Amino acid sequence: MRPGMIQAIEESNDLNSTSNIAALRCSKLTKRYNDVTAVDGIDLEVRNGECFGLLGPNGAGKTTTVEILEGLTPADGGLVEILGQSWGAGNDHMLRQRLGVQLQETQLADKLTVEETVRLFRSFYTRGHSVDEVIGLVELEEKRSARVGKLSGGQKQRLAVACALVSDPDILFLDEPTTGLDPQARLKLWGIVEHFGKSGGTTLLTTHYMEEATRLCDRVAIMDHGKVIALGTPAELIESLEADQIVELTTRGELESSTFERLAGVRAVRKKESVLSLTVSDIGAALPALLGEITRQKAELVSLTTHQATLEDVFVSMTGRMLRDG
Amino acid sequence: MAEAGGEFATTAAAARERGARQTRPEGRLSPLVQLTLCRTREFLREPEAVFWVFIFPMLLACALGIAFRNTAPDKARVAIETSESAAGSQRQGNTLGADETARALNQSSSVAAEVMTSEKAAQALRTGRVDLVVRQSAGGFEYRFDPTRPESRMARLTADDSIQRAMGRTDSVAIKDERVTEPGARYIDFLIPGLIGMNLMGSGMWGLGFAVVQARNRKLLKRLAATPMRRSHYLLSFMFSRLLFLVFEVVAVVVFAWLVFGVAVRGSVINLAIIALIGAMAFAGLGLLVASRPKTIEGVSGLMNLVMLPMWLLSGTFFSSARFPAFLQPLIRALPLTALNDSLRAVINEGAPLSVSATALIILIAWSGVSFMVALRLFRWQ
Numbered sequence: 285m286r287p288g289m290i291q292a293i294e295e296s297n298d299l300n301s302t303s304n305i306a307a308l309r310c311s312k313l314t315k316r317y318n319d320v321t322a323v324d325g326i327d328l329e330v331r332n333g334e335c336f337g338l339l340g341p342n343g344a345g346k347t348t349t350v351e352i353l354e355g356l357t358p359a360d361g362g363l364v365e366i367l368g369q370s371w372g373a374g375n376d377h378m379l380r381q382r383l384g385v386q387l388q389e390t391q392l393a394d395k396l397t398v399e400e401t402v403r404l405f406r407s408f409y410t411r412g413h414s415v416d417e418v419i420g421l422v423e424l425e426e427k428r429s430a431r432v433g434k435l436s437g438g439q440k441q442r443l444a445v446a447c448a449l450v451s452d453p454d455i456l457f458l459d460e461p462t463t464g465l466d467p468q469a470r471l472k473l474w475g476i477v478e479h480f481g482k483s484g485g486t487t488l489l490t491t492h493y494m495e496e497a498t499r500l501c502d503r504v505a506i507m508d509h510g511k512v513i514a515l516g517t518p519a520e521l522i523e524s525l526e527a528d529q530i531v532e533l534t535t536r537g538e539l540e541s542s543t544f545e546r547l548a549g550v551r552a553v554r555k556k557e558s559v560l561s562l563t564v565s566d567i568g569a570a571l572p573a574l575l576g577e578i579t580r581q582k583a584e585l586v587s588l589t590t591h592q593a594t595l596e597d598v599f600v601s602m603t604g605r606m607l608r609d610g
Numbered sequence: 611m612a613e614a615g616g617e618f619a620t621t622a623a624a625a626r627e628r629g630a631r632q633t634r635p636e637g638r639l640s641p642l643v644q645l646t647l648c649r650t651r652e653f654l655r656e657p658e659a660v661f662w663v664f665i666f667p668m669l670l671a672c673a674l675g676i677a678f679r680n681t682a683p684d685k686a687r688v689a690i691e692t693s694e695s696a697a698g699s700q701r702q703g704n705t706l707g708a709d710e711t712a713r714a715l716n717q718s719s720s721v722a723a724e725v726m727t728s729e730k731a732a733q734a735l736r737t738g739r740v741d742l743v744v745r746q747s748a749g750g751f752e753y754r755f756d757p758t759r760p761e762s763r764m765a766r767l768t769a770d771d772s773i774q775r776a777m778g779r780t781d782s783v784a785i786k787d788e789r790v791t792e793p794g795a796r797y798i799d800f801l802i803p804g805l806i807g808m809n810l811m812g813s814g815m816w817g818l819g820f821a822v823v824q825a826r827n828r829k830l831l832k833r834l835a836a837t838p839m840r841r842s843h844y845l846l847s848f849m850f851s852r853l854l855f856l857v858f859e860v861v862a863v864v865v866f867a868w869l870v871f872g873v874a875v876r877g878s879v880i881n882l883a884i885i886a887l888i889g890a891m892a893f894a895g896l897g898l899l900v901a902s903r904p905k906t907i908e909g910v911s912g913l914m915n916l917v918m919l920p921m922w923l924l925s926g927t928f929f930s931s932a933r934f935p936a937f938l939q940p941l942i943r944a945l946p947l948t949a950l951n952d953s954l955r956a957v958i959n960e961g962a963p964l965s966v967s968a969t970a971l972i973i974l975i976a977w978s979g980v981s982f983m984v985a986l987r988l989f990r991w992q
């Protein structure tokens with residue numbers, strides 16, 4: 285990402301934030317565990333009605349950040365404002381009435397049924413959906429009398445989201461809601477989150493799947509080592525690469541990668557093990573040139589793929605690592 | 611999903627609508643009732659827990675009842691050495707022949723006498739097959755026995771009495787025996803209230819401790835802490851769910867003991883119920899306190915044993931705690947299981963009114979209240 289681009293994104297944020305009320309705001313948030321700085325000075329603002337994504341690899345500090353915002357973990361420093369209020373100022377009970385939370389690791393009671401679990405959570409809130417409504421929202425009608433322990437991973441996760449939705453919250457927190465789910469279960473969950481967004485709710489979601497962030501989130505903060513390293517809409521972030529395409533190729537015979545950077549239309553080159561990865565702005569100009577360069581270096585092309593740039597490529601370009609490497 | 615989206619207005623209008631949303635009927639669900647119901651269901655759906663709480667105490671009562679059943683008292687086993695003199699069975703001065711002695715002894719229902727050679731008698735005494743060897747001697751009898759064995763001392767007294775009578779001694783005063791083997795004074799009568807007390811302690815502590823630590827382990831407590839649930843409600847639901855089981859637990863053992871061993875509740879059943887309830891609350895509080903910090907099942911198990919072991923030993927479940935030295939008594943009295951066992955015995959065995967157990971009940975209530983409050987303070991939600 286170019287320095288100019290960051291500035292442009294930040295300016296557009298400022299413009300938008302004046303015309304929107306923030307559902308959630310934090311500044312200079314820090315949290316340390318012994319010698320690990322899990323959260324290292326994070327500033328975020330989530331606007332009313334938006335779906336905001338925290339995208340980052342395992343250990344980036346997403347869960348810690350979210351749990352501080354949820355009022356479950358005390359921060360070491362920084363300010364948090366949820367719906368205009370702070371935690372520990374005597375309004376915690378009222379605040380919790382308006383939040384829906386799904387935690388990354390919670391296992392609900394195996395011995396209770398779906399309906400009993402939802403009814404229990406419903407009883408904590410003064411307002412919200414009926415038990416039937418919320419079971420309908422997450423499409424668990426057929427499983428309403430089934431024990432939680434007998435549900436599939438996707439069904440369990442939808443139940444966890446049902447427990448978060450049961451109060452019809454103003455802000456919904458979802459911490460890696462689709463990690464470990466198969467594609468179909470993931471699609472179902474995405475539908476639920478989109479539906480909540482259409483009804484006007486604000487969502488803060490963490491994920492390490494860039495497809496998920498791209499599809500669901502209005503804006504994304506990319507996190508690494510406790511810091512926000514990029515912030516913007518998925519489109520803005522991808523544009524900031526100034527790349528149409530990502531070209532990945534492997535060859536027989538060693539390649540000298542530095543010469544590729546000088547080719548027409550190539551913006552960046554990265555070599556990881558045997559794969560040469562090129563960020564390309566003009567595929568029409570770049571492709572003939574780089575094939576010529578391979579021939580010139582007397583190497584033999586084994587494979588070549590190209591794809592549209594994604595958030596994953598944004599992360600790779602900034603950290604040199606893949607999101608799922610952790 | 612797509613068609614559902616149409617029902618909702620865009621952001622600003624929807625946000626207003628959200629604020630004005632009506633309270634639905636479910637809004638009246640009481641969280642305390644729901645928590646208690648869920649806790650109870652979870653327990654009943656755990657077959658192992660049901661076994662330990664309901665079946666195990668009955669098996670234990672059965673085993674102990676059989677082991678300590680009232681059998682006819684053991685007879686004193688006596689060996690009589692064959693007399694050295696060949697004529698043997700003739701009266702020699704102030705003594706009896708071996709066979710005559712045996713006959714005289716066997717007339718008593720509490721002695722089993724047998725004639726044997728002196729080597730055999732010596733061996734039988736050594737191996738404990740007989741308690742006493744009787745040998746004729748010049749002008750009388752000789753008793754050989756081990757005075758450190760209570761059975762031998764008993765056998766000596768019993769055999770001596772029979773021999774003296776056979777030789778013509780008469781009682782100087784008339785004696786009448788009154789035997790106390792009727793229900794109410796047997797060991798099983800003492801044992802059953804203790805078993806009820808121990809069971810209330812065990813199921814309260816284990817039942818609550820494991821459930822709480824498991825919920826903590828599975829991050830369920832953290833999830834609950836993210837809701838507006840009142841934290842005291844969560845702990846109270848454990849106390850309330852104990853009340854439901856308490857009825858079954860106590861009734862099961864009382865009815866079982868009455869049918870199988872004829873152990874009757876002499877006092878008022880209502881008083882028994884009140885005592886059991888107060889006792890169960892004390893151990894529910896203690897269970898919550900022990901479970902308020904540990905993160906693992908191993909951790910909580912260790913703590914539970916540490917807390918319960920002294921009470922198993924000291925609180926008079928299997929034998930009276932009065933046997934412990936006086937300086938320990940104040941400590942023993944202050945233990946909740948002692949207070950509960952004593953109160954249960956008062957109402958079951960003695961038919962005493964509640965006022966007799968007032969101090970013990972106050973001790974139990976104090977345990978319950980203090981441990982609940984401390985548990986609420988210490989409780990680790992994540």
Ligand SMILES: Nc1ncnc2c1ncn2[C@@H]1O[C@H](COP(=O)(O)OP(=O)(O)O)[C@@H](O)[C@H]1O
Pocket residue numbers: 317320321322340341342343344345346347348349
């Ligand atoms: N309770 C804790 N004690 C010690 N270290 C922790 C704790 N929670 C998180 N961490 C550390 O903080 C860092 C961030 O963790 P986390 O917020 O869970 O990341 P993410 O959710 O992005 O995977 C990791 O290095 C993790 O090991």
Ligand SMILES: [Mg+2]
Pocket residue numbers: 343346347348388459460
């Ligand atoms: Mg996480």
